[in-house]
Amino acid sequence: MPTEAAELVFDEATKVYPGRDGAAVDHLSLTVPSGEICVLVGPSGGGKTTALKLVNRLIPLTSGYIRIDGTQIGDYDVTELRRSIGYVIQQVGLFPHMTVEANIGTVPRLLGWERSRIRERVGELLELVGLDPEQDRRRFPAELSGGQRQRVGLARALAANPALMLMDEPFGAIDPIVRARLQDEFLRLQGELRKTVVFVTHDVDEAIKLGDRIAILREGGRLAQYDTPQRILEHPVDEFVADFVGRDRALKALALRTLGELELVPAGRDGGDGLPRLGADANLRDALALLIAERRDALLVVGADGSPVGVARRRDLIG
Ligand SMILES: Nc1ncnc2c1ncn2[C@@H]1O[C@H](COP(=O)(O)OP(=O)(O)OP(=O)(O)O)[C@@H](O)[C@H]1O
Ligand SMILES: [Mg+2]
Structure with missing residues (x-):
């Protein structure tokens, strides 16, 4: 697996769940250039989570391909593949019985890092995501606020310096003020780290703020449009996209120019x-x-x- 930020390509990627009508992800083709944030948006059930899970092979492709830096995901060792992808799952998914330190150190531990190196890395990451490296590392998830938990989830995904980040509604259940702050911090971090990121959200404004490009999925996991926020706001390809980005899209587009x-x-x-x-x-x-x-x-x-x-x-x- 590559260790630098990688290019991610979906090539006619399709998932049909057994025993269900229609596809969850249908012939999805798009390229996320290395170091860019691609935001996936679309209606509930539109196949966003499925698309992410196809990438780290939590779900097998029915047909089509996904390539990371030119190599098909099936050609990587599956364990190595997962360890080099940072995954922030919907609803955070911290291990409740483990401290913040143990949570963040999960992948480094699996990789066999020495304890001192893990301890140091955890301190570095807590600092990076705006938590207290001394105090917060000993806490348990239940002792943290929703926003703090999201930060730990982000730190855990970044722990082994992944080539690719998959983030499934990472700022989902958070009040608007904390959410805006996490978004700003995430953009600042991305300015430093330049990861390739696929970021799922329901929130069009979040997509516009964070995405270098936005992929809009429609029902049945079909790609409606994949473009920069500016192009999507100014030139939606059809009614579905125009509706999805909202009646105030002209105003949203104005906010992107100085x-x-x-x-x-x-x-x-x-x-x-x-x-x-x-x-x-x-x-x-x-x-x-x-x-x-x-x-x-x-x-x-x-x-x-x-x-x-x-x-x-x-x-x-x-x-
Ligand atoms: N394990 C599964 N087995 C069968 N069907 C599934 C499975 N996981 C998801 N689906 C179906 O596939 C479709 C896409 O689901 P998915 O979770 O990818 O949507 P989503 O876009 O992430 O939705 P949300 O915005 O609500 O998180 C849905 O119709 C869902 O019911
Ligand atoms: Mg989902």
């Missing part, structure tokens, strides 16, 4: 005096909200030092 990306009008001789001001890193949705709130048609875009960069008109934002 004022700095616009062609601005020069500020003119008065330097844009009297116009509302926003930084070049502000997004177009916030810019539009400001114009509406202030009942204005234009705003002055300023650089980090407050100096004028140019003027953005309302029609430039929504054009």
Whole structure:
């Protein structure tokens, strides 16, 4: 198995559960480039969890292929395959009778790491996911909040530095504030670690925030669209996708662009005096909200030092 972030390819991957009508995953083809986050979304029963379990061979393919760095998953030793894939399962799935340290150390222990190395790695990972390396390692899952448990689940999946991460609704049952913080921390971590990640969620906003690309599955595990968040919001391929991303998709798309990306009008001789001001890193949705709130048609875009960069008109934002 590769030890660096790997490319993951689904090639006509199909799963039909015995004794059930229709496929759970139907001729799924998509490539997750190495180091990217692919978010899988779709209706309940759409085959998201099945797609993840096909990758680590918890479920056998009915037909088609899945390749990791060009090698079919069936050609890897199954134990080695699973150990080099970090898996965060739906509902966290920590071992309740084991401490946080023992939970995180599961795969390293199976790999035969020395105790001192495991202890050190657990400290490093707790630090990484924002828990206390001294105090929290001795706790049991029941002594943690939902958000803390999710962090331990993430640390456990990262423990042996996997080539690939499969994350099944990892921030599922968490209040919106903690969830937003976990998302931010996950993105910061990903900036450092650059793993190849397949991330399942029900939440379209989470998909837009986290995904380099989003794969939308429809009923029966058929791929509806696989594209960047921007492309999905601006060019949904059909009604199903448009409905799925929501009526406010135009606003969501605005939130993905910044004022700095616009062609601005020069500020003119008065330097844009009297116009509302926003930084070049502000997004177009916030810019539009400001114009509406202030009942204005234009705003002055300023650089980090407050100096004028140019003027953005309302029609430039929504054009
Ligand atoms: N072990 C199994 N045996 C038979 N059918 C199964 C099995 N696991 C899942 N299914 C069926 O396959 C389909 C896809 O299920 P899956 O769990 O992959 O969906 P999901 O997209 O993860 O749903 P959710 O969003 O609710 O987690 C469903 O119709 C489900 O009932
Ligand atoms: Mg599922």
